[in-house]
Amino acid sequence: MAHTTNAWKWNDFTTRARKEYPEINDQEYHATEGWYDKMAQLLMEKYGMTHDEAMKKTREIAEDVDYHENAVDDDKIRSFKLDTNSDHTGEMTDIL
Numbered sequence: 001m002a003h004t005t006n007a008w009k010w011n012d013f014t015t016r017a018r019k020e021y022p023e024i025n026d027q028e029y030h031a032t033e034g035w036y037d038k039m040a041q042l043l044m045e046k047y048g049m050t051h052d053e054a055m056k057k058t059r060e061i062a063e064d065v066d067y068h069e070n071a072v073d074d075d076k077i078r079s080f081k082l083d084t085n086s087d088h089t090g091e092m093t094d095i096l
Helices: 002-020 026-031 036-047 051-065
Strands: 077-081 091-095
Touching: 002 026, 002 051, 026 036, 036 051
Parallel strands: none
Antiparallel strands: 077 091
């Protein structure tokens, strides 16, 4: 149930974001894997925002649709493995 609810909220998030940011395509939204920082990176690249501006916009959209990047479904936990790159994009891994 938690997975379904969060999937609907992610759909709401992307629908809302598409209205404000039409230059971002479905494949790019999918590549963010639901993480705020990756979404902010897209906004920075496509719209020239600063990191702070992009994170603020990402969080505003998430709050509007009640989406939480750290929601966990019943059979999988998402973890974020930090890297040392200067752009701090990190690497996603799924743990079963």
